[in-house]
Amino acid sequence: MKTSIVTIGDELLLGQILDTNSQWIAKELHQLGVELVESVSVSDSKQAIVNSLDHALSQSDLVIITGGLGPTKDDITKHTLTSYFKDELELDVVVMNRIKAIFDKRNIPFSELNKNQAMLPKKAITLPNLLGTPSGMWFEKEGKIVISLPGVPYEMKGLMLGEVLPRLRKIGGFLYQEYQTYVLYGLGESSAADMLDDFEDILPDFIKLAYLPQPGRLTLRLTGKHQEKVFLQQTIATLGEKLLSVFKDYSIVKGTEDTVALVKKMLIAKQKTLAVAESCTGGAIASYITLESGVSSFFLGGVVAYHANLKRELLGVSDKIIEKHTVVSAEVAKAMARGIQQKTGANYAIATTGNAGPSTDNTDETLGVVYVSIAAENQVFVERFDFGQPREKVIEQAKNKALEMMLKEILKNQ
Missing domain, CATH: 3.30.70.2860 (Alpha-Beta Plaits)
Incomplete structure (x- = not known):
């Protein structure tokens, strides 16, 4: 069964919210064995919805639509679908009483707008929404299926899990x-x-x-x-x-785990620890590591030693090394890695120093050059990278490369 997903909403096209609905639906359909051929977002206009339906039905057996089922005038999906399938709306008393019960429980007055949400197409199968007021709708015509669901993610998921996927499983025939x-x-x-x-x-x-x-x-x-x-x-x-x-x-x-999750898993399994010393990355590595829960079991912490004085005082980088090689150098990166490793007692350490831009330190290195050093238990090594510009790109790529190098070192010692 070939399938298209259509998400409706100007807010999606304006970038005001992220379309997580189509991603979640796609994963569920994949698990079922349904072949997804297209996923598109369209505006809250009748013509855009009709055009998207015409196109989707020309190549798919199933179309799943989300959005535009609210009670206000800009929510036009239900009316557009009713017209598209040459249907008419009628009051569903069961749905109306359910909506009334929701409003009574919250001590909110029940208005004519809310009653309109119980006006549903005669030919469609009503999919009861247990988590909100707009009902889902299941249309069938000439062997093809069009399903309309609310755009609110938790309501959409409730209807997919409770109504749509069970019905599709009964149809069967999927690879x-x-x-x-x-x-x-x-x-x-x-x-x-x-x-x-x-x-x-x-x-x-x-x-x-x-x-x-x-x-x-x-x-x-x-x-x-x-x-x-x-x-x-x-x-x-x-x-x-x-x-x-x-x-x-x-x-x-x-597997699909990201670098931090893999580093975490392996260091915990080995009962090893990690610390970081950052200059040009400004704490980006430590921040990224601590986004993952449970990292305190292996991550001891870090230092942002941006100024040369802090490299000397906190990490023990000698004046001789800085004067001879400048702060953006392989030698300083290695000294920083060893310094934070010794200061914290960590088994492993990461250090970065470089010219993120747009200006440079007192160094011979050009903009975008970063040195990343890894201190292991028996060795310390460093790599030089030229990430170009702009500044944000340099920091992001340096962060990623540092964690990649860390992972390689751990894998090498398995």
Whole structure:
């Protein structure tokens, strides 16, 4: 069953809110085995909704719409769909009494606007909304299905889980879908594709490989569709092992966890600790690490030693090193890593120093150059990067590269 998702709302197109509905619906449909061919957002206008329906129904068997079911005049989805399917509205007394009960419980007057939400198309199947006032609607015409749901995320999810997905399961006939992801560090998309050339040649026609580049890492996803679930799972697993073997000399992990989650998992398992000393990244690494819950079990803390005096006083970087190599140098980065490691007693340490811009320190290095150092228990090493500009890009990429280097070091010692 080919499916399109249409989210309605000017607020989506203006960027005032993020469309999380289509993402959540897509994941649920994928688990069911429904093939999603398109996801679009359109404005709160009759013509935009009609155009999107015409297009969606030209290529899909199922269209799921969210938004525009509220009680105000700008909520036109119900009226547009009623007209589109040449239907008419009638009062659903059961729905009206349910809405009245909600308002009575909250001591809110029941108005004519609220009564209008109980006016529903005769030909549609009403999907009762237990979490709000607008009902969902299920239309069928010429073997195709159009489902209209509220735009409020928790109401939409309640209707999907309680009404839509159970009804779709009864219809059945979906191909089983399976996917497995692998996160590769330290190798770009084109280089990885070159290494996977022979691997892609052996993929059966029901398996696809997708490349999903992200800052500091490349996600590879194997996706398959087949009528036999066990066979599909076995095929994905076998191909996954072959994919891992292609990158046996690189840092690659199975799953979708981000770098911080992987670092956390591995350091906790090893009962090891981490500390950071940041200059040009200004605390971005420590801030990113502490977004993950439970990090206090391995993360001891960090220091933002922006000025040279703090590098000397807090981290023990010697005047001799700074005078000889300047603050933006491999030597200072290594000294910072060792300094925070010794100060905190951490097993591992990360340090950064560089020229994030738009101006430079008293150094020979150009804008965008960053040194990232990792102190392990028996060694300290450093890498030089040129991230260019602007400043925000330099800080973001330095943060990602530092965590990537940390992960590589941990994986190397497994």
